[in-house]
Amino acid sequence: MAAYDLYGVKDISIIVAKLNVEELLGVSFEERESAYQGGVYYRFDGEGGEGFVLKENIDPFDGEAVEQLFSEYPVLLYVDKTTRSDEIGDFLNIKFCLLRHELFD
Incomplete structure (x- = not known):
């Protein structure tokens, strides 16, 4: 099964x-x-097929958060189609917060 995870981080810039x-x-x-991704990402x-996208949580068209439920996180990391969700989470949980975890066949 592949996982699609979303992480957020506060208090640091995208760089x-x-x-x-x-x-x-x-x-x-x-x-x-x-x-589509809000500018530089x-x-x-x-x-x-595993992929990561790191971007700011701002919709360039309306200025609202892309992820409305997680608007307090200004920087988002999407981890797509991974089979190593737990391993990645173990490394990232030092600074990033897991916001969403979905499994797909």
């Missing part, structure tokens, strides 16, 4: 969050820009 995730998980983000594509 500091990027550096923290890269260090904790040993990945290297690629900077991208997209109106960071992406990592791993093995087997």
Whole structure:
């Protein structure tokens, strides 16, 4: 089963969050820009379709939080299609808060 997890972090910028995730998980983000993602965001594509997207929790069109239920988290990390959710969580829980965990076949 693949997991789709959402993490949030408070009190640090997206740049500091990027550096923290890269260090904790040993990945290297690629900077991208997209109106859909709210401007500059960071992406990592791993093995087997696993992917991470790190972005600010702001909708550029209306200024509201993209994730309304978690509006107090200004920076979000989406971990998509992972089979190592527990392992990633063990590393990230030092600075990031798990906001949502969904399993799919």
